[in-house]
Amino acid sequence: MLEPSPSQPSASERQPEVKGTDPKTVSGSTHQPSSFSSHPLLNPLVYTDSFVDRHIGPRDSDLDQMLAAIDFDSLEALMDAAIPRGIRLRKPLRLEAGKAEYELLAALKELAQENHVFRSFIGMGYSNCITPPVIQRNILENPGWYTQYTPYQPEIAQGRLEALLNFQTMVTDLTGLEIANASLLDEATAAAEAMAMSYGVSKTKANAFWVSEACHPQTIAVVQTRARPLGIEVLVGDHRTFQFDQPVFGVLLQYPATDGAIYDYRAFCDRAHAAGALVTVAADLLSLTLLVPPGEFGADIAIGNTQRFGVPLGYGGPHAAYFATKDAFKRQLPGRLVGVSKDVHGSPALRLALQTREQHIRRDKATSNICTAQVLLAIVASMYAVYHGPQGLRRIGDRVHQLTVILAEGLRRLGYAPSAEPFFDTLRVTVPNGKAPEVIRRAHSHKINLRQLDAHTFTISLDETVSSDDLLALFQVFAGAEVTHFTPEDLLAASSRSLLPASLLRSTPYLTHPVFNAYHSETELLRYLHRLESKDLSLTTAMIPLGSCTMKLNATAEMLPITWAEFGQIHPFAPLDQTHGYQALFGQLEHWLAEITGFAGISLQPNAGSQGEYTGLLVIRQYHEKRGEAHRNICLIPQSAHGTNPASAVMAGLKVVAVACDRDGNIDVADLKAKAEQHRDNLAALMVTYPSTHGVFEEGIQAMCECIHANGGQVYMDGANLNAQVGLCRPGDFGADVCHLNLHKTFCIPHGGGGPGMGPIGVAAHLLPFLPKHPIVSVGGKQGIGAVSAAPWGSSSILPISWMYIALMGAEGLTKATQVAILNANYIAKRLEGHYPVLYKGKNSLVAHECILDLRQFKKTAEIEVDDIAKRLIDYGFHPPTVSWPVAGTIMVEPTESESKQEIDRFCDAMIAIRAEIRAIEEGTVDRQNNLLKQAPHTAAALLTDHWDRPYTREQAAYPTAWTRDNKFWAAVGRIDQAYGDRNLVCTCLPMEAYES
Structure with a gap:
């Protein structure tokens, strides 16, 4: 938890900026000629490679062209027009300048080495293991x-x-x-x-x-x-x-x-x-x-x-x-x-x-x-x-159990009495009164962590990485000055293979499917992994322009540290004096996130955006309870909100009251005020996304927050769209009391195909006492809510990704990234508005970092649904944008700051070409059912047939652009029958002959 420091003004003390920061230092819109002779004399004591230029896609010359296309002469002018004047920051973020990748990795390595990798036999649901290198790489x-x-x-x-x-x-x-x-x-x-x-x-x-x-x-x-x-x-x-x-x-x-x-x-x-x-x-x-x-x-x-x-x-x-x-x-x-x-x-x-x-x-x-x-x-x-298959897993399980049997026999010979109950990999051991401190001291000297249950009881949990040397070290820990007259090999020869009673032994087979019995050599597994990877479109293939699910660059330099042993091989309940590197990283990251958001403190415990929502609402609930207002249970939520918002509110014990949106997609401020006043005696919170779920900087955000506060409630801000705020405005400044931060969106933790994620929360000063606690490690506020995740800092090992991103970008880089994200979205909206209506726009007809394209008209004019356009985009080599959310029949596009102008133009060109394909249907020159869109996506198998009865060529289907001819990504299957799968539910592996047929 970050306490406010005397040198850092609170969110209430920092006044919003009217005109924004100096464009010369932040906007990056000034363009220098690229000829070698024009470069200034470089300082040889400073790394010259700029990560900001690696992260942000458009070059400066591209920015000039894109700004001109939307009639602005600078990024700063665009920000002044897009973002309400009253919430703009007065000064740049107080973060250090961005670092080069090489020097920052070296600095993080030094920090990581402040963690000490002991052998942890703590257990409690966590075990060291061997990640097969073929899987790791x-x-x-x-x-x-x-x-x-x-x-x-x-x-x-x-x-x-x-x-x-x-x-x-x-x-x-x-x-x-x-x-x-x-x-x-x-x-x-x-x-x-x-x-x-x-x-x-x-x-x-x-x-x-x-x-x-x-x-x-x-x-x-x-x-x-x-x-x-x-x-x-x-x-x-x-x-x-x-x-x-x-x-x-x-x-x-x-x-x-x-x-x-x-x-x-x-x-x-x-x-x-x-x-x-x-x-x-x-x-x-x-x-x-x-x-x-x-x-x-x-x-x-x-x-x-x-x-x-x-x-x-x-x-x-x-x-x-x-x-x-x-x-x-x-x-x-x-x-x-x-x-x-x-x-x-x-x-x-x-x-x-x-x-x-x-x-x-x-x-x-x-x-x-x-x-x-x-x-x-x-x-x-x-x-x-x-990789291991049923026999391999059984061998690992047998080995771990037998090692534990050997450990039990050795401890008995040393005079200890391990637990009498059957065990698998964990022993409970009682030591004589007063001997526990000696055991702890000797364990520490051998770089071993044990779990202490009480004053004279320990548990020891073994795993697949344990060796004969580990057993010898454990025996020495418990033997003390006594000389052990046996070795693990002696004990192996003398002990039983298993101490499990027959009544507990498994008799049924498992993992009998061929997939678990076919890829046990590295060659075969490598090929299997590659085959599966080739069926998935990732950022290695093309832009993934998903609205409200920022899919920006996950830089390699950010990702490298997560598999360092100093981060990866630490037990979550290791003593804090072994994790100084992690603690320093947490503290720095909390400080940076607090500065970026304008909040007084951060909890890193929630390990998903949904968990962050839930945690923030529990903090608000606890705040009301401790003030004697436990009856406050009404949560106002706009009708446009993401589905997790009302779900989180109900789980937090709150009653959801919906707030209407006006015809422009904005929250109906009059309806919000009426409902806040109607429920003023029981109002707990407003859940609001900013910029709005419709991709607009709503002008009334401060008034909305003031209204909620005036009626006794708190403002919870969904941080899904924070990518449009960093460096330009801060939730803590314009009225939010708590906000969850999707580190897997704005702060570069990758989505991983649907997880992992991290959803820490930032809170205003009055909510600091209520941040979540944990039963094993002292974290959170004095009156904190209970634990919301199993580990005290959630998914700790991926936090270095966000740490690296912020440190690499620095204040100027983060601000420019936000500006470019907003520019890219407005550039797309401008290029496509003559072909597809942009459903919602804010002040000055601008969007935030995403835009909604209205496709509903085509159902009437050409019998084309939004899914038809989405699937046709696959033929053009793109992952479709967010479909039918937050408005049915639309797509929501978010290009992020990481995509180049070339890639953005390619997407726009594809959408324009698809509009031409729809127009051919509207004009009657193409059949309304048998056409390029209805049949999309086109697989290689569907095209490589002797019989072709479609009113378009195979080339039109497969290679709609020159880019696709050179870089084709093939959908692995044709359009899927969703209803069939729900009517005939099968959720385990099919026999291989099903795929062969």
Whole structure:
């Protein structure tokens, strides 16, 4: 948490600027001749390579041309015309100048080396693991995988959809349940989602959820946080003594328990079901290669973390959680679900299934606000299973268990008494009274971290990276001065292969599908990964011009540090004195984000934009409660808001009241004032996106904030569109009390095909005391809300990406990036307005950083739907813009600052060419059903046929431009039949013959 410093004025003290900053220092619109002789004498003591020029696409000469096209002579003049005068910054951001990539990587390396990589045997749901190099290099470090967007356009996302289908199959096989989603944020939030789902489907009238005290403490904490605003009572106890004497709608068990013990839960599950409760089991996925799966002993839901399947510890994330359940609950399953359907040619094709379950459809009726998964990490975990196969995973599980058996035998010989319960990879060990400090001291001297449960009890959790040397070091830690007269090899010869009773051993097969049995050599896996990658359009192929989902450059220099051992191999609960580098990075990043947004403090804990929304609302709720106004429960939300807004409000225990928009797409200020005054006694908050969801800088934003404050409420700002504000205006200055920041948009963390994300929140000074806490590490405010994520700083290992971006750009670079993003959007709007109406414009007929093109007319004039235009854009080599949101029948275009004028012109040319194709239909020269748009996208298989009965040529279909002839990206499948897939729901891998046919 960042406390205000005496040298930094608060947001209220900083006055908005009227005319903006000096264009000579910020706008970058002045153009210098490029001849060598014109260059000034360079200072040899300063790096000359500018990252800002690498990040921002248009060159200075391009900027001049684009400005001229929209009738402005400078970027600064455009900003003055586009952004309300009253909210402009008076001075530039107080950040250091941007650095060169080489020098900044060296500086970050020094910072990283302040982290000390100990061997952590802490467990608690996190294990060190081996990321196969072929997966690390070709997925985790590959922009062809990490720059993909959420697979809402499935025809150009078949590769990652197949990888996610593998993930779902892996989870269902190992858990013994029937259906699984494509990942959630972390184990703790997955447990909370299970509680919410159980509450929704339970047929009892119970209002209590029972949680085993043997669950991981961070999981218990997040469940308690999520339960409180919903009025759910959380009961924590011992499953061995709980008799269901109090009605509960659901229970949560840990398998194995947090201290390593493995319990036979069959009888408990029977009692739970007899009482009408659903059973959720948080299970270690690797242990299920040996143990009876939850689905076979009575679980209705299984959740957990797939981190140990090849995903680095990363000081807590990002990691992919899993969620599996029975087929009967498929329509209540939270998160995304990949399903099998077919395309227009009858071939199997994958897409996101049952999207009507999701919050963007259900809005305030949603039971979850999940809008992001952990796709990239789920793909890593699934490929770990593909690479090792069932036998390989079983060997890893057997080895980890046998190492733990050896450890137990060695500790017994040293006079210690490990726990009597069966175990998989974790031992509970009791030490004599007063000996614990000695054990801790010796562990530290060996660079070992243990988990201490109490004054005389430790747990030791082993993993696949453990070696004979690690066991020797552990024995020395517990032996002290005593000489050990045995070696791990001696113990191996003398110990049992397994200490697991037969009643707990798994007997059913898993991962029997050919995909898990065909790619065990690196050659084969490499080719499989490349085949899948080639089916997906990423930023390595073309611009992804998605409105409200900024898809800017994720620079290689920003990405490099995430796989450094100093960031990747740190346990989230390692002692703070081992993580000084991380702490320094967090502090700097919080300070920078506070300066950029105008807020007094930042919490980095929320690990998704949806989590940030939820966290911000809980902070507001806590603020009202502590002031004796807990009755404030009304949340005003514009009708144009993203679906996660109302979903988050309901989850935070608030009642949603919709605010109308006027015919220009702006919030109806009169309606907002009327409803704020109507509900003034109970008004909690306004949720508002700025610039608006319609891509406009609304003039009335300050008046709206003042109205909410005058009626006792707080202003929550959705930070989805912060890319149009950085360096030009600040939410904390013009009235917002809290704002979540999508680091995976504005601050360059890549989307990873639908996750990871990070959604930290910034808050005004009066909300600092209420920032989220954590049960293991001291963070947050004195009166803070409970934990919202499993790890104290969310997905820590990807925060260096945003740190690098801000430090590389500096104040001037960040400001110029925002200016160019706004210019690019207005340039597109200007070039296309004669062909497609721009639906909403702000002051001076300008848009912000995105624009909405109205395509609704073509349904009447040519029977062309918005999807037809989107799919035809694929033939031109583009990912379609955001389709039918926030207005049905439109597309929302956001070019970002990273795209060059050449690429932007190529997009505009494609849209203009498509308009000509529509005009041919309107004029009757082309059939209304059999045409280039209705048949798009065109696959190679559809074109390479002997029979061709279409009224256009194959060349028109495949190569509409010269660029496509040289750089063709082929859709892997034809247009997909979405309804067929929902009617015939299949969410696990098909047999290979289905694809062969």
